Amino acid sequence: MTHAATQQLRAIPLGETIGAQIDGIDLASPLDDQAVAFLKDAWDRHLVLRFRSQAHLSLQGHIAFSRHFGALDKRPIASKAMHASAQELPEEIAVISNVKIDEQPIGGLGDGESVWHADMTYNPMPPRAALLHAHEVPASGGDTQFLNLYAAYESLPTELKQTIAALECIHDASLNSAGELRLGFERVTDPRHTVGARHPLARTHPVTGRKSLYLGRRRNAYIPGLSLADSEDLLDTLWAHATQDAFTWRQQWQAGDLVAWDNRVTLHRRDAFDPHARRLMYRTQVSDRAL
Numbered sequence: 373m374t375h376a377a378t379q380q381l382r383a384i385p386l387g388e389t390i391g392a393q394i395d396g397i398d399l400a401s402p403l404d405d406q407a408v409a410f411l412k413d414a415w416d417r418h419l420v421l422r423f424r425s426q427a428h429l430s431l432q433g434h435i436a437f438s439r440h441f442g443a444l445d446k447r448p449i450a451s452k453a454m455h456a457s458a459q460e461l462p463e464e465i466a467v468i469s470n471v472k473i474d475e476q477p478i479g480g481l482g483d484g485e486s487v488w489h490a491d492m493t494y495n496p497m498p499p500r501a502a503l504l505h506a507h508e509v510p511a512s513g514g515d516t517q518f519l520n521l522y523a524a525y526e527s528l529p530t531e532l533k534q535t536i537a538a539l540e541c542i543h544d545a546s547l548n549s550a551g552e553l554r555l556g557f558e559r560v561t562d563p564r565h566t567v568g569a570r571h572p573l574a575r576t577h578p579v580t581g582r583k584s585l586y587l588g589r590r591r592n593a594y595i596p597g598l599s600l601a602d603s604e605d606l607l608d609t610l611w612a613h614a615t616q617d618a619f620t621w622r623q624q625w626q627a628g629d630l631v632a633w634d635n636r637v638t639l640h641r642r643d644a645f646d647p648h649a650r651r652l653m654y655r656t657q658v659s660d661r662a663l
Contacts, residue, residue, distance in 0.1 A: 381407060383414040383421075387621025390520040390638070392418035399426050399630060400433045408440045415441075415501075416580055420518045420621065420633045427628030429505060431654060434630070435464045438503045438656040441632075445499060445657040453477070461654075468504065468653040470645075483651065486549040486642035488519070488615060491635050491657070493588035494545035494568035501658040503632040508652040509625040513645030516623045521584040521637045524614035525574060528585075535606070536573040543568040544592035549641075551591070563594035563603065570596070573610070577637055584637045585614055614639070636660075 380396035392414055397407070415421055429437070438444055447466035449459075455476035458467055467479030492498045504516075525533070545568035546557035553559055560566055573595070575586045587593075590611050595603040623631055633640060645651060 381410050383410075383418065385418065386420075386422065387518075387520075389523040389619055389621075390418065390518055391420045391422065391621040391623075393422045393424065395424075397423065399423055399437045400429050403437075403440060412441070415632065415634060419520055419522075419638050420623075420631065422623065423630040423632075424626065425628050426505065426630045427507075429628075429630065431462055431465055434503070434505050434654060434656060435462060437630075438464070438658060441503075442500055442658040443661060445659045447657075464656050466655045466657070468651075468655055470647060470649075470651050471508075479652070481548075481550055481642070483514075483645050483647040483649075484550050485644040487551070487589065487591070488611075488639045488641045489549040489589040490587070490639050493571060493586075494543045496569045497660050498569075499635050499657045500660040501632060501634050501636075502655055503630060503658070504653050504655045505630045506625045506627055506653050508650045509627050510645045510649030510651055513643050513649070514625060514651050515643045516625070516631070516640055517620050517642075518623065518633060518638050518640045519615060519620040521586065521614065521619075521639065522577075522582050523619045524616075525583055525585040528613065532609070533574070536610070539573045539595055539597070539606075540570045541573050541586075541588070541607070542566045542570050542594045542596065543588040545569075547589075547591055549589065560592045562600070563592050564600055566592045566594045582637075585610060586636075587611065587614060587639060 382395045383392040385392050444464045446463045455473045455478045457478050468481050469479030470483040471478050491502055544566045546554060546560050548554060571586050574583055576583050593607055595606060
């Protein structure tokens with residue numbers, strides 16, 4: 373991308389508090405430092421970026437673009453139930469799809485609803501961001517919603533901010549965002565026995581310096597030091613507040629869309645869709661480890 377092309381970049385807000393469409397860019401072309409700086413600034417301000425009409429972007433191009441924002445994680449090792457093609461792609465690419473070959477899925481998350489969550493917060497160091505590129509999408513359904521955890525925190529009553537200031541939450545590792553039990557885990561029936569990383573309920577973003585809620589996922593979450601009833605009540609209150617429509621934006625996918633989100637200050641969820649429709653997306657994940 374030339375300096376002149378950089379001047380054509382525009383960030384057009386999409387939701388009231390979250391999301392922007394970036395126009396004037398071809399993600400398959402090289403980006404100069406000014407373009408990358410523009411995108412990083414827009415990402416910090418809008419938390420979710422959408423790039424339309426990028427159907428020509430190759431998997432290697434997707435990887436190269438993603439690397440402007442940090443080191444990339446390798447995808448998880450696929451289960452034996454998954455088709456071998458899932459492991460034949462570049463190691464930085466994960467497949468999100470309901471498509472099957474010989475009755476074996478080629479990717480994860482199928483066609484069901486995915487509840488509100490941030491990615492992999494059950495780990496001590498969750499990913500910084502993710503970039504999802506749509507290759508095939510159903511005619512309807514499968515929308516993805518995002519919400520702004522800065523706005524959710526900043527609009528909390530002062531007393532509630534004080535209540536959560538020193539509290540941490542255990543983020544459950546046993547279930548994925550579709551509610552499926554992960555391999556090697558036992559089903560949790562009492563959140564006090566939840567296994568997963570502990571994170572502050574309110575934390576400061578390392579780049580912007582702004583405070584946000586940090587919720588991860590609701591199911592099986594537990595606040596150490598509180599009774600189970602008090603933990604459940606407080607988490608229910610925080611989740612009901614955070615998931616208000618005022619803090620959300622809905623992405624209605626078109627083939628060729630690439631959507632990037634800051635995993636540290638957003639939650640996302642997905643609508644179910646027709647299991648007979650094809651949905652094929654490729655995902656990269658930016659690590660939060662140092663470059």
